[in-house]
Amino acid sequence: MKRDRLIGAILLVVALSAISGLALITVFIFREGVPIILRVGAGQFFLSTDWEPSLGHFGILSMIGGSLAVTVGAAVIGVVFSLGLAIVLTQFAPPALAAALKPAIELLAGIPSVVYGFVGVVTLVPLIRHSLGGPGLSVLAASIVLGIMILPTITSIAIDALQAVPRSYVEGSIALGATRWQTVTMVLLRAARSGIVAAVILGMGRAIGETMAVIMVAGNALALPHSLLDPVRTLTSNIALEMGYASGDHRQALFATGVTLFVIITLLNTAALAVSRRRAGRRRVG
Amino acid sequence: MKVSPATTQRVAVGFMWTLAAITFAVLIFILAFILAHGLPHVTWSFLTESPSSMGREGGIFPMILGTLLVAGLAVLVAAPIGVATAVYLTEYTREGRLTAVIRFGADCLAGVPSIIFGLFGFVFFAITLGMGLSVLSGSLTLALMVLPTIIRTSEEAIRAVPYAYREVSFGLGSTRWQMVITVVLRSALPGISTGIVLSLGRSISETAAVMLTAGSALRLPRSLFDSSRTLALHFYILSREGISMPNAYATASVLIIAILALNLLAYWLMRRFVAKVGR
Amino acid sequence: MANVKFAFRALGVALAAVLICAGCRKTSGPSVSLLGSTSIQPFAEVLAEQYTKKNPGHFVEVQGGGSTAGLQAAANGLADIGMCSRALTAEETHQFTPILIARDGLAVVVNPKNHVTKLSIGQLRAVFAGRVTNWKDVGGKDGPVRPITREEGSGTRDSFVRLVMGSERISRRALTQESNGAVKELVKGDPAAIGYMSLGLVGKELAAVTVEDAQPTVENVLAGRYTLVRPLLFVTKSATNTAAQSFVDFVLSSEGQGLLETEGLVRAR
Numbered sequence: 001m002k003r004d005r006l007i008g009a010i011l012l013v014v015a016l017s018a019i020s021g022l023a024l025i026t027v028f029i030f031r032e033g034v035p036i037i038l039r040v041g042a043g044q045f046f047l048s049t050d051w052e053p054s055l056g057h058f059g060i061l062s063m064i065g066g067s068l069a070v071t072v073g074a075a076v077i078g079v080v081f082s083l084g085l086a087i088v089l090t091q092f093a094p095p096a097l098a099a100a101l102k103p104a105i106e107l108l109a110g111i112p113s114v115v116y117g118f119v120g121v122v123t124l125v126p127l128i129r130h131s132l133g134g135p136g137l138s139v140l141a142a143s144i145v146l147g148i149m150i151l152p153t154i155t156s157i158a159i160d161a162l163q164a165v166p167r168s169y170v171e172g173s174i175a176l177g178a179t180r181w182q183t184v185t186m187v188l189l190r191a192a193r194s195g196i197v198a199a200v201i202l203g204m205g206r207a208i209g210e211t212m213a214v215i216m217v218a219g220n221a222l223a224l225p226h227s228l229l230d231p232v233r234t235l236t237s238n239i240a241l242e243m244g245y246a247s248g249d250h251r252q253a254l255f256a257t258g259v260t261l262f263v264i265i266t267l268l269n270t271a272a273l274a275v276s277r278r279r280a281g282r283r284r285v286g
Numbered sequence: 287m288k289v290s291p292a293t294t295q296r297v298a299v300g301f302m303w304t305l306a307a308i309t310f311a312v313l314i315f316i317l318a319f320i321l322a323h324g325l326p327h328v329t330w331s332f333l334t335e336s337p338s339s340m341g342r343e344g345g346i347f348p349m350i351l352g353t354l355l356v357a358g359l360a361v362l363v364a365a366p367i368g369v370a371t372a373v374y375l376t377e378y379t380r381e382g383r384l385t386a387v388i389r390f391g392a393d394c395l396a397g398v399p400s401i402i403f404g405l406f407g408f409v410f411f412a413i414t415l416g417m418g419l420s421v422l423s424g425s426l427t428l429a430l431m432v433l434p435t436i437i438r439t440s441e442e443a444i445r446a447v448p449y450a451y452r453e454v455s456f457g458l459g460s461t462r463w464q465m466v467i468t469v470v471l472r473s474a475l476p477g478i479s480t481g482i483v484l485s486l487g488r489s490i491s492e493t494a495a496v497m498l499t500a501g502s503a504l505r506l507p508r509s510l511f512d513s514s515r516t517l518a519l520h521f522y523i524l525s526r527e528g529i530s531m532p533n534a535y536a537t538a539s540v541l542i543i544a545i546l547a548l549n550l551l552a553y554w555l556m557r558r559f560v561a562k563v564g565r
Numbered sequence: 566m567a568n569v570k571f572a573f574r575a576l577g578v579a580l581a582a583v584l585i586c587a588g589c590r591k592t593s594g595p596s597v598s599l600l601g602s603t604s605i606q607p608f609a610e611v612l613a614e615q616y617t618k619k620n621p622g623h624f625v626e627v628q629g630g631g632s633t634a635g636l637q638a639a640a641n642g643l644a645d646i647g648m649c650s651r652a653l654t655a656e657e658t659h660q661f662t663p664i665l666i667a668r669d670g671l672a673v674v675v676n677p678k679n680h681v682t683k684l685s686i687g688q689l690r691a692v693f694a695g696r697v698t699n700w701k702d703v704g705g706k707d708g709p710v711r712p713i714t715r716e717e718g719s720g721t722r723d724s725f726v727r728l729v730m731g732s733e734r735i736s737r738r739a740l741t742q743e744s745n746g747a748v749k750e751l752v753k754g755d756p757a758a759i760g761y762m763s764l765g766l767v768g769k770e771l772a773a774v775t776v777e778d779a780q781p782t783v784e785n786v787l788a789g790r791y792t793l794v795r796p797l798l799f800v801t802k803s804a805t806n807t808a809a810q811s812f813v814d815f816v817l818s819s820e821g822q823g824l825l826e827t828e829g830l831v832r833a834r
Contacts, residue, residue, distance in 0.1 A: 338614060339610075339611075339614070340606075340607055340610050412643065413641055413643065416642070418642070418643055419600075419628065419643060501628050502628050502629060503598075503626040503627070503628055504610070504627070505624065505625075505626055508624065512626070513598070513626060513628065523629075526744070526746060526747050526750065527744055527745075527746020527747060527749075527750065528746055528749060528750040528753070529746065
């Protein structure tokens with residue numbers, strides 16, 4: 001009995017140190033980053049495109065625009081392919097084939113981002129440059145590469161969402177004479193809508209956090225992109241490119257960029273949670 | 287012109303299958319592209335020699351060791367701590383606001399970009415604590431990065447164990463710890479292991495956070511306090527700087543094969559988890 | 566029961582193995598760590614290889630990161646020697662001791678398919694500032710110009726700004742790469758690209774432009790005709806440890822300088 005109490009105490013200490021360790025990181029990042037936002041002025045920091053650390057100018061609007069552009073692009077590509085995959089695997093593929101293909105999707109998730117970036121640089125970028133013009137290193141290239149990278153995330157959550165729809169919905173629809181496809185569009189997708197939206201939001205969260213692949217294919221130019229073929233710099237790339245030599249205010253500005261990312265991810269997570277909870281709520285009532 | 291539902295279905299389903307086919311084609315293309323260019327160069331000497339001339343010649347042994355040290359140590363540190371935390375949160379505390387907040391925090395941190403952990407690790411471990419660019423800095427940073435994920439996956443696995451198991455154990459007179467060890471952890475082990483194996487995969491692939499905490503030294507590290515280059519970082523440098531494309535492909539091939547093996551392991555463990563707990 | 570006990574035991578063994586492995590390898594040979602300029606990095610690696618061949622048991626570690634990172638590493642102890650590919654500012658000379666190890670030309674590189682072979686400094690400035698956007702404006706074929714620049718902490722970039730740009734800023738639309746090698750790869754693949762990099766690293770796959778009627782060769786750098794030149798420095802904070810001093814002595818010796826000359830740099834002495 002005493003040993004049990006001792007073990008409980010050890011577990012408590014370990015758990016407390018782990019949690020406080022993680023909390024400390026959050027506090028550290030905010031403590032390093034927030035002061036400079038206040039000093040420079042939140043308006044100046046978030047709404048100015050003037051990023052010139054040597055002159056003390058810290059405006060991250062270009063990078064916010066860059067992150068937004070590639071994330072939305074990735075989400076568009078991701079949603080199209082993931083939904084297609086999820087629908088095919090849950091509704092139209094024979095179960096044996098579906099069971100074999102699901103781990104293959106997980107495989108996509110395991111490929112390192114530097115490999116994605118590399119394949120993108122040697123195949124996709126020259127293709128874009130020759131056929132569409134521009135440097136090839138562009139919003140388009142980054143969106144495509146990121147879209148492929150977040151595919152597994154969106155697909156697996158979408159599959160869960162589709163499979164969670166009660167069979168009675170599907171059977172009822174078929175019984176009323178609808179084709180399988182009509183069932184999918186009019187019943188399944190509507191019932192699983194919140195889950196799918198949550199999947200896309202979480203996919204976007206992954207896309208916005210991606211660093212290496214984006215550095216390799218996006219071009220890292222400081223100007224706001226005006227077209228899909230323009231090069232961009234994202235928030236994460238900016239940190240990775242400059243953190244090796246940044247000091248003083250510059251380093252704090254990078255932490256502030258980190259704070260921005262942290263807040264965005266938290267908002268996305270909260271949104272995803274809220275969306276999926278709404279689905280559960282609705283089911284209970286209906 | 288009215289299109290019949292049957293035709294719509296055929297077109298739509300055909301389109302869906304095309305999307306699926308494209309996805310798998312891309313996957314196969316990426317794997318084939320790297321492995322076809324790289325496997326011919328993966329020889330025994332490549333795997334056991336050290337690089338020379340910036341990586342243009344020689345092998346990748348220090349990188350293999352570096353990867354094992356940095357990623358392995360990270361998981362060795364994070365796994366016991368993460369599982370213990372998960373056990374405490376599920377078995378030793380009551381469900382309430384505090385646990386919900388902790389869970390939300392862990393979920394958020396699990397989604398925080400790895401570059402931010404890298405930034406933290408660089409400033410805190412390498413500079414403030416004076417560990418410098420070293421295996422130690424790198425693995426501690428990665429440990430912090432995968433800790434939230436391990437806590438969450440372990441927690442999910444433990445909570446999936448049916449309460450009946452616990453009741454039976456208590457009914458037979460076991461203490462809480464005995465119950466945890468013999469019943470809960472045993473049943474949840476495959477699920478927990480899956481989370482750990484996936485975290486190992488993530489640590490091995492990680493480049494940005496490692497670049498500025500473990501550094502990019504080419505030499506074999508003499509101890510945990512020396513800098514060391516991981517496989518992913520070596521591949522990045524070789525390919526980005528055009529130092530040696532054949533070696534870059536070969537490095538990537540080794541990396542991919544290692545990750546494939548890990549994925550298979552995780553998949554096999556997950557199958558056992560489903561069989562055991564019957565979900 | 567057996568499963569979990571086994572897991573614990575395996576964990577313990579693994580931990581012990583790693584710690585033992587880690588501990589026993591700590592040899593006590595002298596060690597030097599260098600960090601900084603990606604321009605100097607390949608040359609430092611060559612020097613390190615030769616040095617360790619002559620002095621087995623010595624351990625030399627070279628990392629990149631950029632010139633400014635090198636200075637900071639020297640300042641906060643992250644490395645013994647910082648590698649810097651630009652002249653130090655007045656403020657910096659108070660903090661650090663710079664040691665000139667070589668001089669390096671700054672080459673302006675274009676893709677071999679590009680027909681433009683000579684540019685004036687004024688034209689270079691216009692191109693990189695974004696004022697000239699078409700190759701035909703500087704004597705080439707009709708087509709967009711794509712300037713490539715380095716990250717802010719790069720000594721190469723700093724030197725380029727000081728020598729060419731003057732008070733004008735590099736275009737915000739310029740693509741940014743984080744090392745000489747990355748710039749080289751990009752220019753190799755894009756016929757419309759133009760970038761700047763270390764002369765010693767250009768190699769045969771790129772075309773270096775004649776600037777102000779002087780061809781970018783080591784002879785012209787020595788003779789002073791090619792004016793885009795910058796110093797390559799090893800930077801330390803006051804007192805260095807003996808191992809670092811020994812390495813620096815090797816680099817400044819005739820053997821070390823000869824090695825750098827073969828690699829395409831201009832001797833310091």
